[in-house]
Amino acid sequence: xxxxxxxxxxxxxxxxxxxxxxxxxxxxxxxxxxxxxxxxxxxxxxxxxxxxxxxxxxxxxxxxxxxxxxxxxxxxxxxxxxxxxxxxxxxxxxxxxxxxxxxxxxxxxxxxxxxxxxxxxxxxxxxxxxxxxxxxxxxxxxxxxxxxxxxxxxxxxxxxxxxxxxxxxxxxxxxxxxxxxxxxxxxxxxxxxxxxxxxxxxxxxxxxxxxxxxxxxxxxxxxxxxxxxxxxxxxxxxxxxxxxxxxxxxxxxxxxxxxxxxxxxxxxxxxxxxxxxxxxxxxxxxxxxxxxxxxxxxxxxxxxxxxxxxxxxxxxxxxxxxxxxxxxxxxxxxxxxxxxxxxxxxxxxxxxxxx
Amino acid sequence: xxxxxxxxxxxxxxxxxxxxxxxxxxxxxxxxxxxxxxxxxxxxxxxxxxxxxxxxxxxxxxxxxxxxxxxxxxxxxxxxxxxxxxxxxxxxxxxxxxxxxxxxxxxxxxxxxxxxxxxxxxxxxxxxxxxxxxxxxxxxxxxxxxxxxxxxxxxxxxxxxxxxxxxxxxxxxxxxxxxxxxxxxxxxxxxxxxxxxxxxxxxxxxxxxxxxxxxxxxxxxxxxxxxxxxxxxxxxxxxxxxxxxxxxxxxxxxxxxxxxxxxxxxxxxxxxxxxxxxxxxxxxxxxxxxxxxxxxxxxxxxxxxxxxxxxxxxxxxxxxxxxxxxxxxxxxxxxxxxxxxxxxxxxxxxxxxxx
Numbered sequence: 001x002x003x004x005x006x007x008x009x010x011x012x013x014x015x016x017x018x019x020x021x022x023x024x025x026x027x028x029x030x031x032x033x034x035x036x037x038x039x040x041x042x043x044x045x046x047x048x049x050x051x052x053x054x055x056x057x058x059x060x061x062x063x064x065x066x067x068x069x070x071x072x073x074x075x076x077x078x079x080x081x082x083x084x085x086x087x088x089x090x091x092x093x094x095x096x097x098x099x100x101x102x103x104x105x106x107x108x109x110x111x112x113x114x115x116x117x118x119x120x121x122x123x124x125x126x127x128x129x130x131x132x133x134x135x136x137x138x139x140x141x142x143x144x145x146x147x148x149x150x151x152x153x154x155x156x157x158x159x160x161x162x163x164x165x166x167x168x169x170x171x172x173x174x175x176x177x178x179x180x181x182x183x184x185x186x187x188x189x190x191x192x193x194x195x196x197x198x199x200x201x202x203x204x205x206x207x208x209x210x211x212x213x214x215x216x217x218x219x220x221x222x223x224x225x226x227x228x229x230x231x232x233x234x235x236x237x238x239x240x241x242x243x244x245x246x247x248x249x250x251x252x253x254x255x256x257x258x259x260x261x262x263x264x265x266x267x268x269x270x271x272x273x274x275x276x277x278x279x280x281x282x283x284x285x286x287x288x289x290x291x292x293x294x295x296x297x298x299x300x301x302x303x304x305x306x307x308x309x310x311x312x313x314x315x316x317x318x319x320x321x322x323x324x325x326x327x328x329x330x331x332x333x334x335x336x337x338x339x340x341x342x343x344x345x346x347x348x349x350x351x352x353x354x355x
Numbered sequence: 356x357x358x359x360x361x362x363x364x365x366x367x368x369x370x371x372x373x374x375x376x377x378x379x380x381x382x383x384x385x386x387x388x389x390x391x392x393x394x395x396x397x398x399x400x401x402x403x404x405x406x407x408x409x410x411x412x413x414x415x416x417x418x419x420x421x422x423x424x425x426x427x428x429x430x431x432x433x434x435x436x437x438x439x440x441x442x443x444x445x446x447x448x449x450x451x452x453x454x455x456x457x458x459x460x461x462x463x464x465x466x467x468x469x470x471x472x473x474x475x476x477x478x479x480x481x482x483x484x485x486x487x488x489x490x491x492x493x494x495x496x497x498x499x500x501x502x503x504x505x506x507x508x509x510x511x512x513x514x515x516x517x518x519x520x521x522x523x524x525x526x527x528x529x530x531x532x533x534x535x536x537x538x539x540x541x542x543x544x545x546x547x548x549x550x551x552x553x554x555x556x557x558x559x560x561x562x563x564x565x566x567x568x569x570x571x572x573x574x575x576x577x578x579x580x581x582x583x584x585x586x587x588x589x590x591x592x593x594x595x596x597x598x599x600x601x602x603x604x605x606x607x608x609x610x611x612x613x614x615x616x617x618x619x620x621x622x623x624x625x626x627x628x629x630x631x632x633x634x635x636x637x638x639x640x641x642x643x644x645x646x647x648x649x650x651x652x653x654x655x656x657x658x659x660x661x662x663x664x665x666x667x668x669x670x671x672x673x674x675x676x677x678x679x680x681x682x683x684x685x686x687x688x689x690x691x692x693x694x695x696x697x698x699x700x701x702x703x704x705x706x707x708x709x710x
Contacts, residue, residue: 003530004452004583009450009451015596016592018412020411040406043405046402046602051568053571054393054398054401054571055388055391055569055571056375057372058571095363096363097359119593177359200357209412213410215413216409216413216601216602217600231357231359231361231364234369237371237372239446239475241442243439243443243573246571247600247606
């Protein structure tokens with residue numbers, strides 16, 4: 001340990017992303033990536049960048065990209081913020097809106113980066129357990145919260161909350177900033193972007209990494225009241241003025257504009273998912289109702305670590321969180337049809353061996 | 356103002372980057388960009404990225420890029436850190452190594468992002484004035500400092516400190532982390548990267564934005580003892596696990612590997628600079644000795660704001676910092692030969708009009 005470490009470094013437990021294997025080829029269903037390539041329009045946009053453009057700083061306002069996002073969302077440009085992946089956007093939400101004297105809340109089972117941000121910025125957090133069926137009981141949360149982090153659909157469960165329920169919450173708690181993390185919204189959930197003009201206590205965070213097949217380019221966005229967006233800009237400009245490079249800005253714009261490609265690929269993923277869920281249920285697994293591009297499931301009577309290792313030994317990577325209550329559950333990303341066929345074949349085999 | 360703003364947002368004064376004009380065409384000498392395009396190898400690297408690669412998260416370790424940086428610097432990979440521009444690297448240095456009870460120091464005239472970071476993370480800062488000739492008197496700094504931020508060459512003056520002087524400082528102050536920001540080192544300064552294996556209180560920060568013509572791709576790096584690099588990784592993984600996208604990683608690797616192109620363009624810039632400095636002195640301007648790709652200068656008897664506006668009216672953007680002591684000075688980026696000819700022609704004309 002270096003004598004120069006801050007207390008923050010000494011005390012923090014960083015987020016651990018899913019494995020990105022470098023050598024062996026796996027069926028990679030562990031990081032919720034899209035199995036389909038980025039739109040051809042994206043690659044064309046990437047290739048359009050010249051050496052003379054690369055030498056110049058990118059537009060710090062990302063105006064062209066934000067214009068596209070605003071137009072497609074029915075919002076104004078000053079209601080749109082972009083960042084280097086939705087993780088960076090979330091990392092800026094904390095210092096923009098929460099003090100070390102505030103309390104924020106999120107469920108025990110949710111995106112595991114939330115408690116890391118809270119620790120990094122020393123924001124006191126109230127963590128309340130999901131119900132037995134992994135749904136959220138909003139009544140369990142007290143009234144004095146400064147903020148609430150709601151992944152919708154939730155990760156890693158895939159369970160969605162309705163837009164109506166969220167609007168109710170916005171009305172009931174006008175002094176609580178509700179951050180709705182819609183990373184997986186395009187696979188069957190109801191986005192609340194349309195509520196942005198009516199509620200100044202709502203911030204919607206999205207990403208290009210999932211439904212737009214752009215995890216490699218790192219683009220995330222937030223939609224909210226102009227004053228909220230200004231708060232995020234203020235933190236960004238105190239941290240790193242140019243977070244989105246010229247290629248990422250152009251690629252993301254192209255991805256968002258290719259609506260036909262987006263609709264086609266996400267529909268295919270949803271169809272594949274529903275078929276896979278049916279097959280997993282049929283072989284006796286317990287499965288959460290998923291509105292995301294992943295399936296949260298468990299094989300009763302078999303340890304999750306064992307199932308994960310068995311799949312890995314057979315060339316399939318899936319994700320497991322070694323946490324209380326869900327240590328026996330696996331989060332399986334929805335891949336290609338044939339990849340899901342292989343997972344199901346392997347799991348069926350395992351069940352037969354157990355039986 | 357939003358009722359959700361944190362105290363941080365309420366109190367901070369964000370960094371203001373130089374203007375990136377969108378409409379009118381200027382001779383753009385205001386943000387220290389390289390006038391030459393990125394290497395053709397960079398563009399080839401950018402174009403090699405496929406749609407299937409874009410769908411996957413990038414390597415969070417940026418191993419291939421760090422391998423190249425280590426090899427070219429005579430260091431090991433665990434002595435190299437990369438980030439989304441050197442601004443992001445610096446933004447991670449603060450929470451990694453400084454507490455709110457520590458004191459860090461930097462000069463009054465230096466990179467204007469340092470006080471912004473200090474304010475963002477609430478790190479007490481001792482700011483000591485440069486001497487009359489804009490050099491640093493290290494003896495003026497007390498012994499109890501946790502950190503020191505040294506831009507070398509300094510910005511916006513362009514004045515460099517020798518590697519010998521820095522090594523002396525490292526020996527005299529073993530408990531002070533010396534962060535040497537070498538953003539402009541390739542234009543005539545002496546890098547202290549070679550001291551990294553011998554001093555665990557040294558962190559060297561560099562960027563691809565200047566000598567590598569890659570401002571648009573946002574890649575910065577830090578070189579230091581493995582324990583220091585681990586500290587930075589710990590903060591990164593608590594903030595944003597994947598800060599460098601797949602295109603930026605590949606482009607930066609190609610830029611660093613094209614040594615011949617780098618040497619040729621930086622030599623041209625230094626030659627252009629020296630010629631421009633001689634011409635500015637000849638027309639009666641006061642000029643700082645520059646080891647950077649910019650020239651800090653003033654026209655005695657004429658307000659800096661006036662000179663800046665005159666240049667702007669004639670199609671040339673330069674930077675000025677409206678701060679005590681340097682409000683009459685201009686920072687002129689070294690551009691193409693013909694761009695510098697035009698600036699000198701305009702300034703000569705102004706001097707003749709004044710005389």
